[in-house]
Amino acid sequence: MGASKINIHTKNHNKIAKIAKVFAHPARVAILYYISKKESCICNDIVDEIGLSQATISQHLQVIKNAGLLKGQFKGKRLCYCIDIKKLNEFQDVMNRYFIKTQVNSC
Amino acid sequence: MGASKINIHTKNHNKIAKIAKVFAHPARVAILYYISKKESCICNDIVDEIGLSQATISQHLQVIKNAGLLKGQFKGKRLCYCIDIKKLNEFQDVMNRYFIKTQVNSC
DNA sequence: ACACATTATCGTAATATTGCAATATTATAT
DNA sequence: ATATAATATTGCAATATTACGATAATGTGT
Secondary structure (H helix, E strand, O other): OOOOOHHHOOHHHHHHHHHHHHOOOHHHHHHHHHHHHOOOEOHHHHHHHHOOOHHHHHHHHHHHHHOOOEEEEEEOOEEEEEEOHHHHHHHHHHHHHHHHHHOOOOO | OOOOOHHHOOHHHHHHHHHHHHOOOHHHHHHHHHHHHOOOEOHHHHHHHHOOOHHHHHHHHHHHHHOOOEEEEEEOOEEEEEEOHHHHHHHHHHHHHHHHHHOOOOO
8 A cells, every 4th residue: 555545535635635735845835935026937046046956846846837826928038937826815715714624622 | 866855945934844744635634624523532433434544543643743733631541632723823824924925926 | 450442653565755867848039 | 940048858766655454552440
């Protein structure tokens, strides 16, 4: 065994876990933060900033992108990523609803 | 190599990743939800409820406990876990602060 | 102290994630 | 069309996570 048994859990719980996974690595946390700080963002800049190889950064960007958190456009020669605020807010809502629900019967 | 390079990131970003990791597995999401629903919680009940082995549930509980989210007491013969609301709220705040910060320059 | 029930830990196997070098792809500008 | 720069993908190695059976440890009640 060893693989996650995602099929035994509810849709909502799997969704929460999926969202949390995006933020479960400091590199991705840092990348998202960096993108949010720059008006137009370029991958090579991130490589310099974060201190991981271009390949690794690109991989992390894919994870973030697959979660639907990024919109990308080419601006001149370079790729400009920006954070999809709608998706980010949705993520925040999902997490907060879970946090609030989980507060019942706490101590 | 393959191991996470946590040393190259900021303290705050590592903290966020650590918190998110707790919720990054559906079993842990489900366990926390279950504990919050029951007034007094017993591990064996969780095993029946979630559908994973006792050893696996115990492992997940350790992860949640190590994050500081659980308080445990013995009630009669059985261990009663409850969610530490203070810690949970702290986690929620950390995540929300990050969400809010990350909304700058989004699109 | 002893039996019983519950929870934790150990050992092991399978899968997933992380990271990088090398290579391929893509887009822009000339 | 070609050269150039930026980004994505591939292949591989190392580490981490997930899961479970077996066993150990812990606490309760008699």
